Amino acid sequence: MKVMENCYREYYYTYYGAHNGWIDNATDEQKVAWRLKKLTNIWLMFGDKLHDVIKKTIKNKHNLNITPNYLKEYMRKVLNHGVKESLEKYRDGVWDDYPRGEMLQEYYYGDKLDEESVNEVKRRIELCIDGFFNSKSYKDILKEKSILLEVDEGNFDYIFIHGVKVFALIDMLYINEDGYYVITDWKTGKIGEHDREQLLVYVIYVMEKYNVSLDKIKGRVEYLLLGESADYTFNEEDLVNINNRIELDLNVIDAFLIDKKLNQPRDKEYFRKCDSLNKCKKCRFKKLCINEEVF
Template sequence: MFEIRQYPEFSWSNSRHRTFMECKKKYYYHYYLSHNGWLFQAAEENKLAYRLKNIKNLPIALGEVIHDIIHSQLKAYLAGETLASEQELIQQVKDRLNLAFIHSKKHVDDWMMKPKKFQMLHEIYYYNKLEQSDVENIKQKIDVCIKNLLSSKSYNTIITDENIHVIEAEELKTVYFDGVKVYVVLDFLYRERESDKWIIVDWKTGKQNKTDRDQLALYVLYLIDKYKITLDNIIIRNEYLQSGETKDYTLCEDDLIEARNLISDSTEAMRRFLAQPSINKPLAEDEYEETFSYRCNSCNFKQLCDGKREE
């Protein structure tokens, strides 16, 4: 049964941690002010924060679409259906991004009412245009990412190796550490029957980042907790679709200790910004400071920050 909560449930995820570290004001808007913003009777400020939370810039929209396309392609393979060709996949991505553009330009009122159902691009919302150079860059990335997907190690293993057993694909999962609910989403998880190796695959449409390996360590914690397997049997893999590079990692116990410490330390820091931790009631908005940086112009909540500075 649907329950209206005054405050959101506290949980932890890698993306929540990154937002908290990036800017406390953004963190407050995203995880607290936007809460209940989907309700008809919500205050206008909550509704605005909820809408802004659901804006996506073009690179993020591209990444989400490509992830969806990969999931659909592999789901079709597992169901014994005909796979889409390279050109068909490219066109599917373009069609999805074109739809996001159409929503952003022609369905603004619909998006205002239903920001989860309709899409809004950050570039259109704040600047009312897409730079031609950005459009050309995205077109090039689409071609490169789809080409590298079809030639990637993981994709070809999944569709050709009869020795593998698919476990999970693009599912939101939870695991508890010290009573804290932690969210993880594995792009793809399969097991090699003969070697009994479990392979976690993470598709990346952006450039390599030093935190990529840390994110995979969280997936390993989830795997060990749910399936009770040993660390020696787990391989974690990043497939970088922009460069075509595949990176496999194996972790040691120290890596897992570091991952657990990250969750613990991050959770403790977040809770210092709560007035009542038992119900996840936040401190007053003024207690969440802005971090001024080059990211401000591309922040979803730019409108809120700019408006409050003008008051």
């Protein structure tokens, strides 16, 4: 629901307007929306690369050659490659022909990366890698009695809540030496008000998949940039609250549909644009909003 909190029109393009944009007989707007949907930005790219680095490190946790300095250099290398690739695509204009690989929206829209952003990325590489190696969760899984269950598996496991498929993409799940199932969520940015709530969806998934009781599950958010962590336990009231929240979100989504069974949305104009110029500047779909009269 985060996208809908930002802008209803962005939600439309993300989940409806871009659908089938890859097929030959798609409308011009569908094709453009699909290409724009596949754009990323430097902060999303940073988070994706760091999560991938963490995943590989955990799966090779006994490899003594994987040091903080090694990972920092690797992060700089893959991010530089992503920026270089985006610059080349911007110069060649190939992204609008067919989107392949990665493309930073900063380059797609001709803005490039300013010096402040570059310096901030460099700072985050240092702090987040150090934060990972010093994190409670990483130290936990190095212990002999800890059992690693899942590490950002990418197999799109899901549960059904109120008859709707809800995906549970856990960053890491392990059993600690005290026998608790610990759900770990790596965060590369600031503390968010919905961080604990997000864990609750994973709690339901763990209870169902591993047939484990609620009192044997713990959650932890590792704020790598800050070098801090937040540990949580959960109770039955939490489960009631998250189920109610999901039901409310689903009702909001249904209000934008003409046909729920076919997942057919209302007209685009029903999805109101946000009135925040700052959000619009950062939106990957701003090209469509600016040039709406063309379609």
